[in-house]
Amino acid sequence: MEKDILNLLDTQNKIMLNILDLVSESHRWYSVNEISIELNVVERTVQRYIHTLKDLIDDYNEERDHHIAISYEKYKGVLLEIDSGSNYMELKSYILENDETMKLFKLIIFEEFQSISRYSQDNFVSENSTRKSLKKIKEFLSQYNLTLSRSSFIIEGEEKQIRLIIYICSWIIFKGVTWPFDFISQEKVYLSVDHFSEEMNIGFSVIHRKQMAYMLAVNILRLRKKHVIVMEPEWKNYANLPKLIDGLPVLKAFIADYNVYIESELYFYLLSVQFKPKLYESPEYRKRVLDYHKKMNSNVYQATESFMTYFNDKIVPIPSELKERFFLTSFCSHLFCQLFSDIQVDIDGHTIFRDMESDYPNLKKKLSHSLKELHELTNEKLFLQEDFLLQKYVQLFSSIEALTYYEPKIPVFLDSDLPYLVKNNIRDQITNRFKYDFNVQFVTKDEADEAVLVLTNIPNMLEEELRFSHKVHLFDFPFNQRDFMEIERKLRAIAQTISDEKKRL
Numbered sequence: 001m002e003k004d005i006l007n008l009l010d011t012q013n014k015i016m017l018n019i020l021d022l023v024s025e026s027h028r029w030y031s032v033n034e035i036s037i038e039l040n041v042v043e044r045t046v047q048r049y050i051h052t053l054k055d056l057i058d059d060y061n062e063e064r065d066h067h068i069a070i071s072y073e074k075y076k077g078v079l080l081e082i083d084s085g086s087n088y089m090e091l092k093s094y095i096l097e098n099d100e101t102m103k104l105f106k107l108i109i110f111e112e113f114q115s116i117s118r119y120s121q122d123n124f125v126s127e128n129s130t131r132k133s134l135k136k137i138k139e140f141l142s143q144y145n146l147t148l149s150r151s152s153f154i155i156e157g158e159e160k161q162i163r164l165i166i167y168i169c170s171w172i173i174f175k176g177v178t179w180p181f182d183f184i185s186q187e188k189v190y191l192s193v194d195h196f197s198e199e200m201n202i203g204f205s206v207i208h209r210k211q212m213a214y215m216l217a218v219n220i221l222r223l224r225k226k227h228v229i230v231m232e233p234e235w236k237n238y239a240n241l242p243k244l245i246d247g248l249p250v251l252k253a254f255i256a257d258y259n260v261y262i263e264s265e266l267y268f269y270l271l272s273v274q275f276k277p278k279l280y281e282s283p284e285y286r287k288r289v290l291d292y293h294k295k296m297n298s299n300v301y302q303a304t305e306s307f308m309t310y311f312n313d314k315i316v317p318i319p320s321e322l323k324e325r326f327f328l329t330s331f332c333s334h335l336f337c338q339l340f341s342d343i344q345v346d347i348d349g350h351t352i353f354r355d356m357e358s359d360y361p362n363l364k365k366k367l368s369h370s371l372k373e374l375h376e377l378t379n380e381k382l383f384l385q386e387d388f389l390l391q392k393y394v395q396l397f398s399s400i401e402a403l404t405y406y407e408p409k410i411p412v413f414l415d416s417d418l419p420y421l422v423k424n425n426i427r428d429q430i431t432n433r434f435k436y437d438f439n440v441q442f443v444t445k446d447e448a449d450e451a452v453l454v455l456t457n458i459p460n461m462l463e464e465e466l467r468f469s470h471k472v473h474l475f476d477f478p479f480n481q482r483d484f485m486e487i488e489r490k491l492r493a494i495a496q497t498i499s500d501e502k503k504r505l
Contacts, residue, residue: 001168001169001172001344001345002172004140004143005096005140005169005172005173007136007140008099008101008102008105008133008136008137008140009096009099009101009102010099010100010101012049012052013095013096013099015039015041015045015049016049016052016053016056016095017092017095018039019035019039019046019049019050019053019078020053020080020088020091020092020095022035022038022039023035023070023078023079023080024080024082024088027079027080027081028079029073029076029077029078029079030077030078030079031076031077032046032047032050032077032078034077035077035078047072050070050072050078051072053070054070054072056094056095056098057069057070057091060091060094063094064090064094066087066090066091067087068080068081068082068087068088068091069081069082089175089177090177093173093174093175093177093178096173096174097173097174097178100123100125100129100133101133101136101137102173103123104119104130104133104134104137105133105137105169106180107119108137108148108153108154108155109155109166109169109170110182110221111154111225113153114153116130116131116134134148134153141155141157141165143342144157144161144165144342144343145157145158145161145341145342146161146162146165158230159222159227159228159229159230160229160230160268160339160340161340161341162222162227163218163219163222163229163268164340164343166218166221166222167214167215167218168345170214170218171211171214176207176210176211176214181214181217181218181220181221184217184220184221186213188257189213189216189217189220190209190213192216192250192253192254192257193209193212193213193216194209195250195253196212196250196254197209197212198250199248199249199250200250200279200282200284200285201282201284201285202278202279202281202282202285203281204278208276208278212273212276215272215273216269219265219268219269219272220258223258223260223262223265228262228264228265229262229264229265229267229268230264231263231264231267234298234299234338235264235267235268235271236267236296237293237296237297237298237299238267238270238271238274238292238293238296238298238300238335239267239270239271239274239289239292240292241263241266241267241270244270245266251266254269271335271339274289274332274335275332275333275335275336275339276332277328277329277332280328280332286328290331293331299338299380299382300331300334300335300338300382301331302378302380303334303374303378303380303382303383304327304330304331304334306374306377306378306380307330307334307374308323308326308327308330310370310373310374310377311326311370311393311396314370315366315367315370315397316397316400316401316405317400318400319400322399322400325399326396326399329392329395329396330392330393330396333388333389333392334382334389336388337382337385337388337389338382341385342387343385343388344387344388344391345388356390356394359403359437360394360403360404360406360407361407361499362406362407362408363394363397363403363404363405363406363407364390364394366406367390367393367394367397368386368390370393371383371384371386371389371390371393402435402436402439403435403436404435404436404437404438404439405439407438407439407495408439408495408498408499408502409439409441410438410439410440410441410452410453410491410494410495410498411441411442411443411447411450411451411452411453412430412440412441412442412443412451412452412453412454412455413442413443413445413447413448413451413453413454413455414426414427414442414454414455414456415448415454415455415456415458416455416456416457416458416477417457417458418457418477422477426455426477426479427442429479430442430455430487433484434487434488434491437488437491437492438491438492438495440491452471452494452498453471453472453473453487453490453491453494454471454472454473455472455473455475455487456472456473456474456475457474457475457476457477459474471490471493471494473486473487473490
């Protein structure tokens with residue numbers, strides 16, 4: 001979702017962020033020509049944006065009391081000097097916060113946007129510019145089945161979906177660097193999170209603690225604005241609310257502290273933490289949640305058991321040491337799908353695999369077929385959430401086999417006078433280097449005729465017919481970066497040829 005959010009920015013801020021991302025990769029001078037080529041922007045424009053970025057960094061340093069310096073010299077280019085990685089993240093957040101569309105979006109989220117004319121007047125921008133920002137926001141929301149009221153400029157749609165999108169947007173924009181929830185006590189919310197952590201015996205990291213606080217703040221914000229979650233019947237199969245209220249002092253305290261007495265709200269809060277895998281590190285919490293789902297034979301629990309059986313029998317066997325992790329990850333994913341629709345990112349806004357179709361077409365086809373079969377076998381609607389579940393299933397698959405497992409095999413023969421152990425190391429080096437891109441399979445001497453790529457350090461070892469019937473890479477040991485680049489180029493060409501031949505058949 002981060003890419004979609006960045007598309008809300010005006011052109012200047014997008015380019016400045018791109019420049020910042022590029023020049024922060026390493027501590028060196030980046031020429032204007034290098035930046036121009038990388039970003040596909042003319043050099044004069046790059047120079048203008050560098051000066052604008054320098055002014056913005058000066059404002060940031062003064063406002064946040066940090067020290068980031070960006071130096072520009074005509075013949076050397078640009079050098080970014082930064083005292084810590086956290087300052088870099090905070091600077092990016094600062095640029096996002098101060099973008100005109102983002103400021104407007106925040107007002108809409110907090111339902112403080114009154115009218116186009118009023119906003120334009122107060123912020124010294126044209127009404128036309130404000131309308132353009134509103135149009136971008138509407139297009140963004142429409143991707144998640146949400147709309148923006150023409151009269152009140154309030155986000156409309158399923159309340160649970162609205163809360164999820166507000167949480168993800170808040171987390172991506174602010175990353176816990178600042179507290180964006182005006183009129184909600186940061187100290188009080190963090191105290192509630194800490195009490196939950198202590199009672200459940202869950203050791204939250206700094207990041208998880210911030211995420212939990214953001215989630216709680218969004219729920220409080222929406223309820224205070226009189227937007228109430230609609231209760232869904234199956235939720236009573238996911239959590240035993242009466243028993244939890246009686247048995248968990250932290251839940252009683254939460255209800256009293258925030259005056260939350262609406263049943264649907266309490267269920268939603270409970271379910272909002274059930275799809276966070278981190279919480280299941282607590283044996284007590286894990287047992288409490290899973291035992292109840294199992295006892296009630298919830299559709300999410302049934303779907304997870306069906307998935308586990310199908311994956312183990314028809315995709316790849318699940319090693320015994322991974323079965324618990326598999327179950328918990330898929331359980332959380334299935335619960336997420338049950339609650340939300342048309343979401344392609346996880347709870348924190350991450351898309352793990354963007355180009356699955358081009359990178360792992362056979363694996364994608366296999367898993368897509370699996371989802372269709374699981375839906376037919378169980379009649380469970382959550383298996384229709386393919387865009388989201390594919391991301392999770394691919395991650396699970398990668399913990400057992402290489403992602404290229406179902407892609408065309410590329411037989412490679414290593415013909416060398418090097419010692420046996422050295423040759424083994426080369427095979428491992430090549431396989432590990434390219435395991436995320438190609439299904440490389442080294443063949444033995446008896447299978448050399450099957451090879452489509454031969455690696456050798458002795459040209460005379462190759463017979464003349466091999467020179468013309470195979471692609472050959474001649475190397476000097478040890479391998480250098482140029483060797484890897486050349487091997488990758490040849491493997492990519494071979495993979496494309498194999499793919500083209502299969503399409504013709």
